[in-house]
Amino acid sequence: MRDVTETTGTTAPGDGGDVRLSxxxxxxxxxxxxxxxxxxxxxxxxxxxxGASGCGKTTTLRxxxxxxxxSSGSVHLGRQDVTRLPPYKRPVNTVFQSYALFPHLDVFxxxxxxxxxxxxxxxxxxxRDMLDLVQLGEHAxxxxxxxxxGQQQRVxxxxxxxxxxxxxxxxxxxxxxxxxxxxxxxxxxxxxxxxVGITFIHVTHDQExxxxxxxxxxxxxxGRVEQLxxxxxxxxxxxxxxxxxxxxxxxxxxxxxxxTAGGEILVRAGGGGLGVPAGRCSxxxxxxxxxxxxxxPEKAALTLADEAGRIPDGRNRVTGVITEASFLGVSTQYLVxxxxxxxxxxxxQNVDRDPRLAPGAQVVLHWDRAHTFAxxxxxxxxxxxxxxxxxxxxxxxxxxxxxxxxxxxGSTGGTGGGVKEAAG
Amino acid sequence: MSSxxxxxxxxxxxxxxxxxxxxxxxxxxxxxxLLLLPGLLWLLxxxxxxxxxxxxxSVQTGSLEAGxxxxxxxxxxxxxxxxxxxQFLRSVLYAGTATALCLLLGYPLxxxxxxxxxRWRNLIMILVIAPFFTxxxxxxxxxxTILADGGAVVDALNTLHVLDVTAGLGLTDGERVLAxxxxxxxGLTYNFLPFMVLPLYTSLERxxxxxxxxxxxxxxxxxxxxxxxxxxxxxxxxTAGTLLTFIPAGGDYVNADLLGSTxxxxxxxxxxxxxxxxxxxxxxAALSFILMAVxxxxxxxHIRRSGTEDLV
Numbered sequence: 228m229r230d231v232t233e234t235t236g237t238t239a240p241g242d243g244g245d246v247r248l249s250x251x252x253x254x255x256x257x258x259x260x261x262x263x264x265x266x267x268x269x270x271x272x273x274x275x276x277x278g279a280s281g282c283g284k285t286t287t288l289r290x291x292x293x294x295x296x297x298s299s300g301s302v303h304l305g306r307q308d309v310t311r312l313p314p315y316k317r318p319v320n321t322v323f324q325s326y327a328l329f330p331h332l333d334v335f336x337x338x339x340x341x342x343x344x345x346x347x348x349x350x351x352x353x354x355r356d357m358l359d360l361v362q363l364g365e366h367a368x369x370x371x372x373x374x375x376x377g378q379q380q381r382v383x384x385x386x387x388x389x390x391x392x393x394x395x396x397x398x399x400x401x402x403x404x405x406x407x408x409x410x411x412x413x414x415x416x417x418x419x420x421x422x423v424g425i426t427f428i429h430v431t432h433d434q435e436x437x438x439x440x441x442x443x444x445x446x447x448x449x450g451r452v453e454q455l456x457x458x459x460x461x462x463x464x465x466x467x468x469x470x471x472x473x474x475x476x477x478x479x480x481x482x483x484x485x486x487t488a489g490g491e492i493l494v495r496a497g498g499g500g501l502g503v504p505a506g507r508c509s510x511x512x513x514x515x516x517x518x519x520x521x522x523x524p525e526k527a528a529l530t531l532a533d534e535a536g537r538i539p540d541g542r543n544r545v546t547g548v549i550t551e552a553s554f555l556g557v558s559t560q561y562l563v564x565x566x567x568x569x570x571x572x573x574x575x576q577n578v579d580r581d582p583r584l585a586p587g588a589q590v591v592l593h594w595d596r597a598h599t600f601a602x603x604x605x606x607x608x609x610x611x612x613x614x615x616x617x618x619x620x621x622x623x624x625x626x627x628x629x630x631x632x633x634x635x636x637g638s639t640g641g642t643g644g645g646v647k648e649a650a651g
Numbered sequence: 652m653s654s655x656x657x658x659x660x661x662x663x664x665x666x667x668x669x670x671x672x673x674x675x676x677x678x679x680x681x682x683x684x685l686l687l688l689p690g691l692l693w694l695l696x697x698x699x700x701x702x703x704x705x706x707x708x709s710v711q712t713g714s715l716e717a718g719x720x721x722x723x724x725x726x727x728x729x730x731x732x733x734x735x736x737x738q739f740l741r742s743v744l745y746a747g748t749a750t751a752l753c754l755l756l757g758y759p760l761x762x763x764x765x766x767x768x769x770r771w772r773n774l775i776m777i778l779v780i781a782p783f784f785t786x787x788x789x790x791x792x793x794x795x796t797i798l799a800d801g802g803a804v805v806d807a808l809n810t811l812h813v814l815d816v817t818a819g820l821g822l823t824d825g826e827r828v829l830a831x832x833x834x835x836x837x838g839l840t841y842n843f844l845p846f847m848v849l850p851l852y853t854s855l856e857r858x859x860x861x862x863x864x865x866x867x868x869x870x871x872x873x874x875x876x877x878x879x880x881x882x883x884x885x886x887x888x889x890t891a892g893t894l895l896t897f898i899p900a901g902g903d904y905v906n907a908d909l910l911g912s913t914x915x916x917x918x919x920x921x922x923x924x925x926x927x928x929x930x931x932x933x934x935x936a937a938l939s940f941i942l943m944a945v946x947x948x949x950x951x952x953h954i955r956r957s958g959t960e961d962l963v
Contacts, residue, residue, distance in 0.1 A: 294864050314867040321868045327861040331883045340879075341869035386869070 244270035244305045244393050246291060246426060251300030253286050260286045262450045263300060268394075268443075270305075273420050273427045275441035277434060279473070279611075283450040284430045285324075288396050291428065293317045304393050315344075320387035321396040325403055326379050328371040334358070334382050335367040341390040357389045360419065377408045384416070388423060397429040401436060413439050434474050438462070446470050448611065466509050468519060468602055473611035477521045478571045480545070481604060484516045492601065494520055497567030501543045502596040510603035517604035524572035526598040529561060531581075532589035542593045547571065549588045559584075563592050709936035719932065727937045735921050735938060739945065742917040745832070745907075746900035749839035753847040753896045754889065756840070761851035761888070762881075766860070779848050787842065791909045794838050798828045798910065805829075830912035838906035843899060847892040854888025855881070890957045894950060901946055918942055 246268040253261040261283040268274045276284040289295035291302055293314035301310040309317050320341065328337050338357055339350045347353075358364045361381040371379055380400060387395055400416070401409045417440050420427050431437050437444045438458035445455040446469070454466045465471035468479060482496035492503045492512045501520055510518055522543070530538055532546060547565025559580065561573045571592060575584075584590065709727060713719035732739070764775050782790055797804055805828050808814050817823040822833040858881060866876040904919030911917075918938060925935035 292868060294868070313872075314864070315870045315872050319868075321865070323861055323865055323868075325861075327859060327865040329862060329865070329880060331880075340866070340871075344870035344875060390869070 244426065245303075246394055246428065247303040248287070248291070249301050249303070251287070251290055251297040251302060253283070253290060253295060254298045259450050261290075264452060266445065266452065266455075268426060268428055270426055271424050272442045273417070273429065273440055275429045275431060275437035275444045276447055277431055277437040277444050277473075278447035279432055282447040284432075284447045285398055287447070288321075288398055288428065288430045291394065292319055292321050292396050294321075318393045319396060320390050320392040320394075321398060322380075322383045322387050322400045324398045324400075326371075326383040328379055328382055328386070330371055333368050333370055334363060334374070337371065337382055338385045338389055340386060345390070353389060357385045360388075360422070361385045376404050377412060380404065380412060381415075384419065388419070388425070391423075392425060394426045394428060397427060399431055400429070401431075401433075409436070416440060438474070446473060448473075462523075464507060464509075464600060465521070465602070467610070468606045468608055469611035471521055471600075471602065471611070472609070476524055476572055478524060478527065478568065479519045479521045479602070479608050480568045480571075481608070482518050482520045482567075482601075484512050484514050484518060486514060487512060491596070492518075494518060494601070496520060497545070497565060499545060499567065501545075501599065503599045503601045504597055507599065508601035510601065512601070519602040519604050519606075519608060521600050521602065522594050522598055524560070525558075525574040527571075527573045527592050527594040529563070529573050529575060529584055529590045529592055531583055532591055535591045538591060538593050541596065543596055543599060545571065545592045547590060547592060549584060549586050549590055552585055563590060565592065705936045705939060708932050709940055711933050715930050724933075727933045728941065731934050731937045732941060735918065738916055738918045738921050739941070741915070742901050742919065742942070743945065743949070745836055745839060745915075745917060746897050746903075748836050749843060749900050750847075750893050750897045752836070752840040753844050754893060757844055757847035757851055757892065758889075761848050761855055764848075764852050765855035765858075776852075779845050782842075782845065787905065788909075790842065791838055791905055794834070794841065795829065795909055798834050798837070800827055800829060829910065830915070832911070832915050834910040835907050835915045835917075838910045839900045839903060842903075842906065843896040846895040846899070850891035850895060851885065851888040854885045854891070858884050886957055890954060893953065897953075898946055898950065902942060 246266075248264055248266040250263045250265060251261065252259065252263040264287065266287075276287060278284045286295055290297045293309065293312060293316075297310065301308055303309065304318065309319075329340065332340070335354055335358075338354045342350045342353060354367075355364065358367055361384055363378060363381055363385065366374060366378065371382065374382065380403075383400070397416075401412050404412060413436055416427075416429075429437070429441060441458065443455065444458050444461055446453045446461065448469045454461055454470045456464075461470060462474055465474065465477065468477075471477035471479065480496045480501070482494035482501060485493045485495050485500065487493070487505065490505045492505050492508055494501050494503060503518075503520055505512070508518065510516070512518065529549070535544075535546075538544065545563075545565045545567045547563040547567075549561055550564050550570070551560075551562040553560045554577075556577070558574045558576050561575065561584065563571045563573060565571060573592060707721055708719070710721055710723050710725060711719040712722045712724050712727075760775075760779070764772055764779075768775050796802070799805070805814070805826065808817075808828065809826055814823050814826060814828070817833055818825060822836075823831045828834050862880050862884070863876055866880045867873075871879060902919050904917060904923050907915050907917040907920050908923075919942075922935050922938050922942070925931045925938065929935075
């Protein structure tokens, strides 16, 4: 207990509470879960580590918590090097995946656990206040198994927050909740973060969740950070195909640079020409270079080929045939096959629905040139495309129980984690 | 049972369908009872009937030659208790010591298997169960050799002056270990250790390792994690293990018979002698019931104290 006050006391006021990861990596035998990684999380920000199963995001989080030792590199909290500190000496608390509430203690004692360990005498008022903050005041004397999933989640948040950590780590905190509740808890967590002003580092595989809650998102793939930035910036200017496909949906078209003029790159794709603002091209664009030209589906529009004359000049155009039209209420989602690419998606708001836009119709897909981005063609065009996988696979990935086991650490099937979950 | 199936008003369904469904439903409701039947019959024949028979024996008087008769003589109980209370006391003492030793040896072992053994887990489990591959008697006889006078173990203990200490405590006798209380307690501890380890392992293994991480994350040092999380969550295993060790150890007579002397006789030995040598059936039966009562009281106190009422 003495050590905790010591460690939290060593950081002088005013030196900032940024979390700094310098070259940290984690390997299990031959498998590299996290490649050397540099990352700075500014104090007071809501930071999301976003990635698919097994991308190393949970391992990164666990290294910050001290539950996993980095193979190389260091972790700093403010000016303090905590790389070699055991978890119980770090001013950091975690909201665990599936919560890990103590089943033998009631809600009150679960929340009071950290305070008692640090030798705080009168915990009553603090615990009461914290339970009120997460709206669980009247459940103080229930056992965790008597609570609903959403309530358990809030106990886990309260149990961590009551210690006023420098950083709160959240490991897929909403993964076990149903969609509606997850939406509500996203806003709730955001509210709490704004209220307490503590740095939140949030690990998730759900891009929507990351974009809703975080100020800054780091997209991770195969043990590396692919891109880091504000959600809108990542969405509008993806730097890699993985980010383009993992964050929302992108139409990527293979193209070749024809000429560069006046801040605009002209490319040839599928027999037609397209324009890309030079500022939105993240790859070298000399004449003849291969690029992947992209546009988000909500920025594209469809016009029947017969009426192509009505399309204003200066827009990028691709002709094709509608193969699929799905009515989604607020919008309709079309898939268009064209010489430039197959399965190009268009989301059209259902303001004035044109019934002639049906599968088989000849159409022109067009969009504002300014909305075009271009990526290096030397990467997998399919990277980050979400495949349909069982919902449990994402939740059991990198379960702490299996993380120490080299054989299982890389698997995303989560058989080991699944067993543990069933046991708990 | 069948009446409950018939009391519910049948749903207004077509006659043919109802006729078909009703017997199937009745069979469905009977299934649990049918499954219970073999076990219940077994218990009735091999537990309830013997207990009733022994209860009636304990209040009979007479002799082997003249035959016994139920006379409701409860004085047999008080006489038996008055004469054999030292053996009762000794049984509780030996069984209690053996249980405590089993817990001390078994908890670290179970902890190791559950959390640290990794790929050795199954091998260690097999080693724990391995003694069951030979008979109880053979294993106990082996201890006779291990603890034999002038044997390696006794020599080593002697050289280390351990025997001086144990002799001072009255646990051993001079340079002998065999035929002393220590030998009997060792035998009991050895023979019942698996009964302690297995329930402990089961309850420890069920603890989510994330709870350890959560406790460490909330400022608990390793020792505190054990005290505040692991130990409380393993209490069902501790209770089950101590019961499974204490109950059979309290009634055991083989260890005291093979490894002990006349000074280490436990109540099991007395019951055995009364039944098989003295042929005083009422006293033997009364002693058995007193033993059952002692154990029941001890067990219920233990369960009440460890706060795991839901175990039984």
